[in-house]
Amino acid sequence: MLAGYSLGELGSIMAMQGFAGLILFSVFVLMALGLAVIFGQMGVINMAHGEFMILGAYVTFLTSKLFTTYLPQAFGVYFFVAVVLAFIVAGALGMLVEWALIRRLYKRPLDTLLATWGLSLILQQVYRSIFGAREVGVDQPDWMMGAMNITNSIQIPINGLIVMVLTTFIAIGVYLLIFRMGWGKQVRAVMANRAMAGAVGIDTERVDRITFGLGCGIAGIAGSAFTMIGSTSPTAGQLYIVDTFLIVVFGGAASLAGTIASAFAISQARSTLEFFLSGSMAQVIVLLAVIAILMIRPQGLFVLKVRR
Amino acid sequence: MSDDAHAPHSLFRRRLMQGLVALPAAAMLPRAAWAASPATAAVNTTGLAVTDDTVTVGILHSITGTMAISETGSVEAEKLAIAQINESGGVLGRQIKIIQEDGASDWPNFAEKAKKLLASDHCAAVFGCWTSASRKAVLPVFEQYNGMLYYPTFYEGLEQSKNVIYTGQEATQQILAGLDWVNRTKGSKSFYLLGSDYIWPRTSNKIARKHIEAHLTGCKVVGEDYFPLGHTQFNSVINKIKLTKPDVIYAIIVGGSNVAFYKQLNAAGIDLSKQTLLTISVTEDEIVGIGGKNIAGAFACMKYFESLKNPNNEKFVPAFQKMWGANTVIGDVTQAAYLGPWLWKLTAEKAGSFDIDKIVAASPGIEFKGAPEGYVRIHENHHLWSKTRVGKALVNGQYEVVYETSDLVQPNPFPKGYQ
Numbered sequence: 001m002l003a004g005y006s007l008g009e010l011g012s013i014m015a016m017q018g019f020a021g022l023i024l025f026s027v028f029v030l031m032a033l034g035l036a037v038i039f040g041q042m043g044v045i046n047m048a049h050g051e052f053m054i055l056g057a058y059v060t061f062l063t064s065k066l067f068t069t070y071l072p073q074a075f076g077v078y079f080f081v082a083v084v085l086a087f088i089v090a091g092a093l094g095m096l097v098e099w100a101l102i103r104r105l106y107k108r109p110l111d112t113l114l115a116t117w118g119l120s121l122i123l124q125q126v127y128r129s130i131f132g133a134r135e136v137g138v139d140q141p142d143w144m145m146g147a148m149n150i151t152n153s154i155q156i157p158i159n160g161l162i163v164m165v166l167t168t169f170i171a172i173g174v175y176l177l178i179f180r181m182g183w184g185k186q187v188r189a190v191m192a193n194r195a196m197a198g199a200v201g202i203d204t205e206r207v208d209r210i211t212f213g214l215g216c217g218i219a220g221i222a223g224s225a226f227t228m229i230g231s232t233s234p235t236a237g238q239l240y241i242v243d244t245f246l247i248v249v250f251g252g253a254a255s256l257a258g259t260i261a262s263a264f265a266i267s268q269a270r271s272t273l274e275f276f277l278s279g280s281m282a283q284v285i286v287l288l289a290v291i292a293i294l295m296i297r298p299q300g301l302f303v304l305k306v307r308r
Numbered sequence: 309m310s311d312d313a314h315a316p317h318s319l320f321r322r323r324l325m326q327g328l329v330a331l332p333a334a335a336m337l338p339r340a341a342w343a344a345s346p347a348t349a350a351v352n353t354t355g356l357a358v359t360d361d362t363v364t365v366g367i368l369h370s371i372t373g374t375m376a377i378s379e380t381g382s383v384e385a386e387k388l389a390i391a392q393i394n395e396s397g398g399v400l401g402r403q404i405k406i407i408q409e410d411g412a413s414d415w416p417n418f419a420e421k422a423k424k425l426l427a428s429d430h431c432a433a434v435f436g437c438w439t440s441a442s443r444k445a446v447l448p449v450f451e452q453y454n455g456m457l458y459y460p461t462f463y464e465g466l467e468q469s470k471n472v473i474y475t476g477q478e479a480t481q482q483i484l485a486g487l488d489w490v491n492r493t494k495g496s497k498s499f500y501l502l503g504s505d506y507i508w509p510r511t512s513n514k515i516a517r518k519h520i521e522a523h524l525t526g527c528k529v530v531g532e533d534y535f536p537l538g539h540t541q542f543n544s545v546i547n548k549i550k551l552t553k554p555d556v557i558y559a560i561i562v563g564g565s566n567v568a569f570y571k572q573l574n575a576a577g578i579d580l581s582k583q584t585l586l587t588i589s590v591t592e593d594e595i596v597g598i599g600g601k602n603i604a605g606a607f608a609c610m611k612y613f614e615s616l617k618n619p620n621n622e623k624f625v626p627a628f629q630k631m632w633g634a635n636t637v638i639g640d641v642t643q644a645a646y647l648g649p650w651l652w653k654l655t656a657e658k659a660g661s662f663d664i665d666k667i668v669a670a671s672p673g674i675e676f677k678g679a680p681e682g683y684v685r686i687h688e689n690h691h692l693w694s695k696t697r698v699g700k701a702l703v704n705g706q707y708e709v710v711y712e713t714s715d716l717v718q719p720n721p722f723p724k725g726y727q
Binding site: 005013019128132133135136145146147157159160228229231232233234236238271272274279283 | 547563565575598
């Protein structure tokens with residue numbers, strides 16, 4: 001399919017395609033980080049992850065409406081306020097859910113699966129009742145739309161760049177929090193051995209609650225960012241959930257580095273295959289490859305050596 | 309609808325007439341209904357839910373689940389039409405009662421609810437379904453229990469049932485005129501076909517490809533791509549489009565993917581005022597989610613746009629927004645859903661009966677002059693004769709009509725040479 005094009009044209013396309021792959025990588029990392037934190041650190045499979053993302057999207061929608069009504073002159077920067085609010089609201093709801101629901105089910109992992117799935121249905125219907133069944137349109141300031149022209153023939157999507165920057169900050173933030181701060185040490189201690197961590201005076205319940213809140217908060221940020229590239233509707237969370245689980249499971253459930261590596265592998269495979277084949281075929285091939293690799297390595301790409 | 313054109317005169321006259329009818333009726337109690345309407349035994353010989361003063365119909369759409377996004381508008385339109393029919397005296401002198409069931413975006417559930425509406429509620433007609441999958445699921449039920457379904461969505465064709473009236477366009481009505489128009493006015497020669505990966509986009513693109521290759525001289529298809537439903541990342545295919553530089557992007561992407569596609573197209577620097585894009589899957593309803601800024605300049609081929617200028621539509625839009633909120637937009641399918649109850653009323657009155665077999669027999673040739681899209685007529689094949697129009701998307705989320713066929717386009721659900 002590449003015959004008949006000049007080298008210059010092919011070069012530009014390859015450059016843009018490279019960026020497309022990186023943007024997809026950032027999107028995947030942003031989607032999966034929150035789930036990886038919860039799944040990896042607590043062993044809870046949060047089926048309502050997508051709905052926490054959409055909560056972030058709706059918070060962004062409301063923030064944009066508030067700014068248009070009360071602070072139109074500051075509309076250009078509303079997005080940053082929305083990201084923070086999305087984190088707070090989704091995180092708070094996450095902590096509430098942990099307190100009311102999840103902590104009662106820690107010893108019954110399959111029941112958590114069912115309970116969070118039920119929660120996702122409840123949240124969908126709540127969004128539908130509040131915001132209506134239709135999609136809502138989230139307005140963006142002009143500077144966040146369109147493309148940056150690097151050369152005449154190379155255009156880079158601005159919203160993609162914003163997602164990349166945001167993802168980088170959040171990934172670094174999570175890394176610092178879990179691997180460089182005292183609180184992260186507590187989290188890792190609880191994960192390694194809950195009973196011993198409790199015995200040395202760590203409040204394991206509090207650690208659980210904050211970890212769950214953190215994961216949901218990151219999901220909220222992801223949802224906020226995705227208002228730039230996707231739709232905001234009660235069920236839009238479902239669009240992301242399959243890819244998210246795929247990445248976390250493929251990466252090795254207990255490892256954040258694994259999540260990032262798997263997001264990279266899947267995003268590059270997907271975007272390259274989509275370019276040379278059709279979208280549906282790319283999906284099929286990637287899924288087959290993931291299944292094949294998981295059959296050989298059921299624990300995923302990366303595994304932490306933990307004595308259980 | 310049509311006699312309302314001379315309001316307020318006729319309104320007064322109608323009230324007066326109703327009053328006159330009511331006077332002797334009131335005096336002649338208890339068989340009051342006799343004065344205004346034919347006997348129940350005469351209009352209902354098959355045990356439908358018809359009484360002396362009411363007739364029961366069903367509404368069967370998804371108001372929960374994924375499809376609620378799309379189907380909400382149809383429910384609203386059908387309820388508006390029924391309210392207006394009741395206000396103007398009902399059908400055969402009977403007020404319409406609604407039993408609404410939720411298909412919940414689940415196809416087997418649609419079939420079950422259809423069975424309930426027909427077998428235990430004995431609905432005289434059902435207005436409902438949106439996706440082809442739900443229609444295919446209920447079709448055997450309607451044929452088994454001999455019910456009447458008014459189906460509003462534009463769809464891929466290749467179907468015809470005596471128990472269904474298709475008030476939306478079948479594929480050729482939506483595709484051919486639009487392609488001809490873009491070829492004629494823009495001189496477009498190369499087309500890139502895109503779609504979500506299921507039956508409607510695939511069948512539609514197949515028809516589009518045949519038409520482009522066989523009937524438009526010197527035109528070719530330079531690419532064809534499908535994406536799983538719910539796909540949210542389109543940067544790779546956008547690069548492919550940039551590489552192949554088609555004159556026209558022909559897009560049939562649906563649902564949440566639609567929003568992602570147009571947002572990313574805009575972000576990739578493709579300016580739709582320079583790059584022609586023709587779609588058959590974006591109505592005003594979808595633009596709310598996509599955002600007018602992201603899609604301004606694109607062309608859509610439909611039969612109805614909210615901005616249509618004709619006396620019927622100028623009454624329909626305010627009535628709809630009065631009932632459902634001033635910010636509600638009206639898309640092509642919403643308008644087609646509005647036609648259902650009216651067509652059924654006109655058919656029942658022509659047949660002089662609610663019996664399904666008489667409705668089926670009376671359907672071909674039924675004309676509705678009050679349709680917001682303009683005049684429509686039911687064809688022998690149970691689809692509608694209607695015009696095809698092309699609209700250009702504006703920043704405010706509305707379409708500006710740039711072309712309409714001069715005559716009604718004949719529905720052709722089994723197009724020869726296109727399969």
